[in-house]
Structures are given as structure tokens and as C-alpha cells.
Amino acid sequence: MINILTLVPDQKILDLIENLLTIANKSQKTFNFKAKIISNEDIPILKSSELIFNLDNKKTLHIYKKQLGLKDEDLLIIIYQGLLSTEEWTNLFCAGSIPEEEYPNLYVISLKFIDWDILKGLVTPTLQSHAIMHLILYSVVASFTPLKSHDETRGCIMDFCEELTDFNEVLIEGYKLCREECQDVLKETPYNEVINNITNGLKKDYILLDHEAIDKIQPKTAKRLSDNKIFNRFEEISRDPLKNIGSLDEILNELQSKVEEARKVNKRINDILIIIFGTIMLIGLIIILFGALKNQPLETLIGCVFEVLLIWPYTKLNKIKQENLRLKTGVSVFRLNLKSCEFEENKKGKKICIKKVVNDINKFFVGLKAMS
Ligand SMILES: [Zn+2]
8 A cells, every 4th residue: 555645734724634634545456545743843855935846955854855754756745835846837736756766655735825815814714625636636647647747727636827816727627637648658657547536536526516606716816827827937937048049028018017007997087177167166166256246347357368268378389478379469469457457447437347358359469560
């Protein structure tokens, strides 16, 4: 019998997976699934916030595997709470050594995906336990068969899940090994029946779950995860900038489109604010003008209209300085303001004021002729 020992960081995780390991054990007799709590003091490399699954660390875990009394062909799976990387990738769900390697049958599963909100807060602990069990099963299949993860997302246990949301596809399908690739390879191995018995046994428990809850995961987390993907890709590029120079362009374009998106939203908010404040100011101006003109003689109004509709736009459209216009036409913009008209009215009476307005209008046109 081959031992599959999963080391977990605390009682909570142990409680999550124990029942599923029992189901896996009852489904077959080749593998003996066990779980045990491990202290980070036992394996100091688990204390850091990031674990790079490189040769040095594989050696450390291999020595620990021996201390635990496990044989080479037994599988040691460590559930780790930090960020898991290899020389090539980061933000990994799990990483392990292939059977041909110097230190075979070692796997690390990162629980970071729970922090990434793929599962946290959205679904039951039961679904979390099945998510971890999918990764344990991935480790088993990858250790004992030639099957490797594939780039295509098919909701298969062996999906690579480059996009973190792809893992939701795996959960939606539930313990599936794809017909396109994995089933055929598995059939040629001595573990075909054993692995199918385990997946079938776990599926029976899994279909009791509320699948609506699983479907809800994807839209709620898609945005957060696409941001996470950009972070992930930056990490890759910084590890090997020359190799990833092509994807740098791609990622910059992606960021640029996100900035553009944010700008569009900002512009829309600005437009709305301008319309609101513009309307308030216009209403205020109308109220002020109405109040100011209420007790004024008619000529004041004519003078104002003349200035506002004719002289002022004329200077603006032709980009003439008000001072130049005054020199050429003898009419200054806003000369006929309310106060001066009132003054003239007080001094010379209503009629003169009207004459003055008409006189000014004439002078203005005469001056314009002279200018052209
Ligand atoms: Zn597959």
C-alpha cells in the first residue's frame, strides 16, 4: 500500500479534509490517505511568506519525508499558507516534483487561493474542503501517472489554471478527468481503476453540494482575479525580463486599457458636475438679472441686450481686445452697465439715456465699418 500523507497547518484545515480522505480510502485499497498537523517549527522554510519550490527546498522536504518514515514511492503533500512559486511561475495553486526527479513524490499546495476570494466568504466550508481535495488529487495523479497539467481549461483536475478563475471551472465540473486528453493516458497506467474509483467516490459526496453557490463564484470574483492576473504576470516578467519581453507589451496594453476605462468614468463624472453647477449658476444669474432690472428703465435693458448679444460676442469671436474696440468705435464693452445708466438717468433723465444707447449703437457700427 502506498502512503499519501498530507501535512496541514492547523486543526481547521484538518477538519475540512479528514472526511474526504476517508471517502478516498474507502473507494480503493492501493493508496492510504492520511493527514497530520505540522508545526512550521518542524520545517522552517514554511515560516516565510513565500516558498519557492526549487531544488534546495525539495531537498529539505525530501529529508523531512524520510524523517517521517515515508518511502520514496510514498507521496508527501504539504499544505502551505503562503505564496507558492517556482523559478518560472508564481501565485501557484500547487507545485511538485515529477516521478523522474531526484526527490520525487513531493507536493506543496498553497492555500493563498482562499485569500484570493475564489472561495472565501462566498461558499460553504464544504466547498473549500472539496477545493483542497481537488488539489490533493491533482498531486496524486501527477505523481503516479505520466499525466501533466494542460494549458487548456476543460474543468479537468489537470487544468493548469493560468487564469485563477479557471479553477472555478474545475470546481463546477467536480473531480473530472477530461476525455480529450487525460482519460486516454490514464487508461494505459496501472492506476486507472484506482483513480477513477477515488473520483467517483468523491463525486457522490460532491453532488450533494449546492451548485448554485459554485456558479456564483465566478462573476463576483472575476474583476479581482483579473487584477491579480496582472500582478502575477508582472512577477513572471521581473523574474526573467528577457524571456518575457513580448508579454511586457501585452501587459502594458492591458494596463493602459484599464487606465482608459478609469479616465472615461472620471470624464463622465466631470461632465455631470459641470452640467449641475452650470445649471445652478445660470439660474442664479437669471435671478440676479431679473432682480437688478426689475426697477430699471427700458433703455437699461436694451443697452444690456446690445452689449451681451452683440459687442461682447463680437470681441470674443474676432479676438479683439476690448480696449482696441473702444478706441476704434468709441464704445466700450459693458460701458452701459446698470450703474452708469442709472447715473445718467439720474443726471439727465430717461430720454437722454435712451438717446445715449441709440447713439452708442450707431457709433459702434460706424466704428466697425471704419475698422474693416
Ligand atoms: Zn485533462
